[in-house]
Amino acid sequence: MSNLSILQLPLDILVNIMTNLSFADLRNVMLTCKALRDLILANNSIWRLISRDCRERLILHNSSDNSQTLTLSWYNRCRISHNWCRGIYRSKVVIYHQINYMPWLKFHESQVLFLSVGSNLQCYPNDKKGLPNCKTTLWKLQVPTVKRFDVRTDDISRFVVKNNFIVCGNRDGCVAVYRMENPRRKPYLLHHLIDCHENGQVEVSAVEIVNSTHKPCIVTASDSIATLRFWSITPDINGTNGVTNSRSVCTNEINLGDNVGVRCVALNSTESKLSIGPNGNSKPLLLDINTSKLVLTFESTKNIKQAVRDVRWHNENIITFVTHSGMLQMLDTRTGNLVYEAIDPFQSTLYCVKSDGVNSILVGSSEYSRCVLFDARNPAHHVQMYFTQKKSSPIYSLDFDSTKLIAAADRSIAVLNFNINPYTVETRDYSHAFEFVNR
Template structure:
């Protein structure tokens, strides 16, 4: 029987180290190179040590997860929880915008800037290279009277299509064969709601079978959810004036009650349920995407001060949404009950939300380009606050993966990189604020 720790069998060593805390493991790693390499490369040790800790994975729409060892996950999890990161401003503007972005499979950043859609690829470190765009395009515009712009309000990328909803009341649909190649215009539909008198605020693309594309559109100033069935064509001319003829398109209207408009919506991964956030009501609507039957209704009373600003599916049975009054809620569609209820630490309005489908939820606030990380196991407080940029702007849109958080403000776009050495980076810990 040996009396030396280094002579013990590997399974015995692993069993001993699984009983240590994280700080004790780090101290053992400093003792010698052999133990350091052994502890780093044994996933079971770090999986056991991190059972109760919060791990940030990747957002629901980001379908290409980064493969990390359990040691790397634990190290990066520490950085998320204690505010250890490097911040970098990637894009600056001299005009105020309300951008929308998508970090597609962690390999390309697609972002709206006014009426332009831009794509930037990532480098070897996973950071978007925003000096030169991979491609840019201008959506077709309609000149309107009044103060409305031609900006893109929101867009969705799914099933090799990009659907853009514009504030001029029109919709543009693009075909995408490769995210790194410029999309081709498939169709441009004018006057989507109220004969074009109101903006197109939100769009969603259904997972339907051939030979139709089903697109849902909503306006902040109309209670009608409109479903567009677009017939697929084998060939089409990619010109800015393509408009579907009447025989190529059919429209179904669904009127939602107790609201003054539709602010946001999101389809679940199975493609059979649509969560809808309303203007004039802080209670969302759940719609069966196949039968168009309303499964969950909002509050009976309409309140113009209440708005659901963004809504996302958390998993197959729950969705998360944020409101103008600063509420963050998680709803179970089986019981229609709130299973998580939190508030912004500064009681500010919340503009956007993303979930990793596990325990992490990140929201964008209306003040100081601030993002907040929440743990669905903790109702009483937030986990961490990130001031992404030195601006007073809201965070209009965000996306993330295991190591990066990307946030878009009115005049800039910033990325926070959590894959850093805590010993070399200043800690910006605001987890204690307003607890």
């Protein structure tokens, strides 16, 4: 009988053996000795294959608009993914205020948290664990506002951050454009667009930036009128930083037909197509930026009771969007067909959506401060639900990376940390399928 040990085999042969084991067998091998355990934990190729073959592995990447490079090993990615799918996390409300708002947030490159509350835009750093530290602000500013004598507020509706620009759409009908040299430093006001639509009588509900690397072109839309406007901003490089040293002109105005208005817009990564979430339709529109013509219109799905509340690009060809009726759908822009369709477990209205560009999709619901995780490979039912806060509220905005979820409710912001030991917290598993019974 040979006295050779399995540990004496060449490393590539050992790794090949491990990749052919089931997950349960691999766990048992890790329990046999420290050498095999360290080998398995440190080898990324083993866990990369496990994550590829196992359908339960989700949130292995950051959100699709987060370009931060992941430094986690593939073992830790799979471990944290297990926590996402099983409802194993530690939650904390990091910001609380007494007044109801509709906040918007962005966890910029997993480094700083941008948050709009009312007419204020705030930036928070991370702590040593990589979680937003909302006890201190890096900077805070109030966007310029215009007094309107109606029921509207002067709150920020949405903002977008691209390259070195921050563009804030405001409910008073104006837009503030900021230049940002460093996310950790306070940006300066480049231009204040006043009365963007209907002489300022309607709010700006959606904004986007085109050609943000050079002279920015701002896209504005309102949920009250079916018109898109493109604004060219020309900074005065001879002047000092300020509002008076820039000029704006409306270079293009596109009428969207008999749609009621626009809730949201999103530009693809090549800046060639703009997806538009309209009121009065259950599917988004698609605009070709180069020709200024609508490529997809979906006349057959027009319905005054419907609305696309949020829209994102899952990849270069597929749009992910959520509707007022609680539907999460994915649309292939090449064919105009739906390639994925799921519904909220409680059939509640969905307010926001984000994906990792692979298989994971997170949505924010209108009830119970609830976020829902879906798998793009399985439209039958959701993967997991997260009740982010005790108070019942819509989730107006969310963002995530591979280890954490940040959700904005009407009076608070919550952070859910999934990079934890599963034995230190109680599992909150709401992956069960619900059945509606009419009595």
